[in-house]
Amino acid sequence: xxxxxxxxxxxxxxxxxxxxxxxxxxxxxxxxxxxxxxxxxxxxxxxxxxxxxxxxxxxxxxxxxxxxxxxxxxxxxxxxxxxxxxxxxxxxxxxxxxxxxxxxxxxxxxxxxxxxxxxxxxxxxxxxxxxxxxxxxxxxxxxxxxxxxxxxxxxxxxxxxxxxxxxxxxxxxxxxxxxxxxxxxxxxxxxxxxxxxxxxxxxxxxxxxxxxxxxxxxxxxxxxxxxxxxxxxxxxxxxxxxxxxxxxxxxxxxxxxxxxxxxxxxxxxxxxxxxxxxxxxxxxxxxxxxxxxxxxxxxxxxxxxxxxxxxxxxxxxxxxxxxxxxxxxxxxxxxxxxx
Numbered sequence: 248x249x250x251x252x253x254x255x256x257x258x259x260x261x262x263x264x265x266x267x268x269x270x271x272x273x274x275x276x277x278x279x280x281x282x283x284x285x286x287x288x289x290x291x292x293x294x295x296x297x298x299x300x301x302x303x304x305x306x307x308x309x310x311x312x313x314x315x316x317x318x319x320x321x322x323x324x325x326x327x328x329x330x331x332x333x334x335x336x337x338x339x340x341x342x343x344x345x346x347x348x349x350x351x352x353x354x355x356x357x358x359x360x361x362x363x364x365x366x367x368x369x370x371x372x373x374x375x376x377x378x379x380x381x382x383x384x385x386x387x388x389x390x391x392x393x394x395x396x397x398x399x400x401x402x403x404x405x406x407x408x409x410x411x412x413x414x415x416x417x418x419x420x421x422x423x424x425x426x427x428x429x430x431x432x433x434x435x436x437x438x439x440x441x442x443x444x445x446x447x448x449x450x451x452x453x454x455x456x457x458x459x460x461x462x463x464x465x466x467x468x469x470x471x472x473x474x475x476x477x478x479x480x481x482x483x484x485x486x487x488x489x490x491x492x493x494x495x496x497x498x499x500x501x502x503x504x505x506x507x508x509x510x511x512x513x514x515x516x517x518x519x520x521x522x523x524x525x526x527x528x529x530x531x532x533x534x535x536x537x538x539x540x541x542x543x544x545x546x547x548x549x550x551x552x553x554x555x556x557x558x559x560x561x562x563x564x565x566x567x568x569x570x571x572x573x574x575x576x577x578x579x580x581x582x583x584x585x586x
Contacts, residue, residue, distance in 0.1 A: 264361040267577060272369040275580040276573065278409045281377045284576045285569065286384075290546050295321040298567040300515055303493070311335045311493075317567035319356055328354040329571045331367050335492075337469045340426075345401045346469065347371065353574045363578050371565070372405045374573040375467075378512055378541065378563055379487045380409035383463060385544040385551030386510060386559040387485035390416050391462035395451065397474055397498070398490065399424035399433045402467040406489070407437065410463060411446075421461070423451035455479050466490055466498040471521070477502025482556040488522060489563045497521040499560075501531045507560030508538050510551070512569075519564045 267275075302314040313333040319325040333349040340346060349367030354360065383391075391414045396403050399422055411417055420437070424430040430450045437448050451457040458464055458479040465487040466475060475486065477500055486507060488498050504526045517523055517534050526532050539549030552559055 265363045265581070267363055267365040267581065269366040269369040271581070272366055272373070272577055275577050275584075276370075276373050278373065278377055278380070278405070278412050281373055281573060281576060282381050282384075282409065282412060285374075285377060285381055285572060286545055288572050288575075289542050289568070292319075292325060292572055293542050293568060295319050295325060296568045296571060298571075300518075301567065306334070309336070309338055315565075315567040315570060317571040319571070322357055325571075325575065326356045327362075327571060327575055328356045328359075329567070329574050331370070331567065331570050333367065333371070340400075347401065351570065351574055353571075353578055363574075365574060365577060367570075368401075370570060370573050370577070372402050374569045375402060375489055375563065375565055376405035376409035378565075378569055379406060379465060379489055379561065380413040382510065382512070382541055382544065382561045382563070383410055383485060383487065384413045386561055387414060387463050388483055388552065388555055389414075391485070392416055393419045393461045393463070394421070395457045395461035395464045396420065396422045396467075397424075397454070397464065398467040399426075399429040400467060402489065403433060404437065406465045406467055406487075408441075410465060410487075411441070414463065417463070418445050418447065420446070420448045421451040421457050422448070423454050423457060427452070458484075463487065468498055469496065470498050471496050473497050473500035473503075475499040475503055477504070477506045480506060480558055482558070484558050485552075486558070486560045487563075488520070488561065491520045491522055491562070492564050493519060494521045494524040497525060501526055501529060503560065505531055507558040508553075509536070509560045509562065510538050510540065510544065510549075511561070512541050512563040513566045514540065515566065516562045516564045520562045523562055 298317040304312045306312050315331040318328040331351045337346045349371050351365040351367035353363045394417050422430045434448045463485045468490040543549040544551050
């Protein structure tokens with residue numbers, strides 16, 4: 248039986264697997280720490296981590312089961328194997344439940360023993376937000392002041408906090424959601440939690456005018472029709488797309504793709520993200536016109552923002568590599584703190 252970590256339950260001394268709950272994940276993976284960990288570890292980790300394209304299975308007309316395995320070939324620097332199991336149920340909003348649930352299991356790659364199981368949902372929202380914020384460090388303007396968050400689901404508060412971490416110049420955050428009540432609730436939550444002097448939160452009613460104002464537009468929705476139109480984006484804007492994970496989904500139109508220099512988190516985005524798959528099919532762009540990926544940006548092999556007035560676009564579909572690195576940081580932080 249796994250030992251619960253958090254809520255005053257320390258790990259067992261006999262080497263049995265530990266369970267790391269959501270509250271503990273929150274305490275050991277603050278956004279700044281995870282962003283920095285990914286920036287320093289991703290370049291070297293990608294050469295030793297094996298990660299096949301995620302398994303995706305349609306479990307009903309609207310729900311999906313995803314399996315995301317990854318394993319390290321290095322028994323010294325990263326002696327882990329991990330797998331994330333994810334269910335997506337977009338209609339859960341009508342039940343006042345999150346649409347995504349996940350569990351993560353971490354194994355020793357040396358012995359195959361189970362080291363820990365973790366709240367994979369908390370891992371997912373944190374690593375997704377931190378990947379976007381890390382990309383923004385290279386792609387958005389240094390002095391970005393206005394952030395527009397499209398979507399007010401589980402990912403939204405993490406994306407906002409993470410973007411505020413890498414762009415502390417942001418002083419105005421607007422939130423749009425199809426259900427305005429969710430935007431209002433998130434605004435009140437963030438005002439109470441962050442309360443930084445000079446930082447303003449507000450509900451967005453008119454998306455077109457909000458996009459036209461925003462230095463950074465971050466989208467986290469399940470939309471299958473474009474929400475952000477390219478003609479709305481101002482010169483110098485950075486568009487961050489994280490909601491699309493299958494070809495039928497789409498958060499921006501072809502004009503946005505055409506206007507922006509396009510970067511991705513990893514190669515899977517070219518076959519999974521609807522904005523890109525559709526653009527390829529319609530001849531808007533070719534795969535080899537993708538400017539680069541996150542690791543290439545970190546290494547300096549590809550240049551992110553070149554000019555203040557250009558538009559940049561980052562498409563993120565997530566990866567098991569980032570999951571494994573996030574789980575590594577959570578597990579090792581806990582084991583260091585272990586009494």
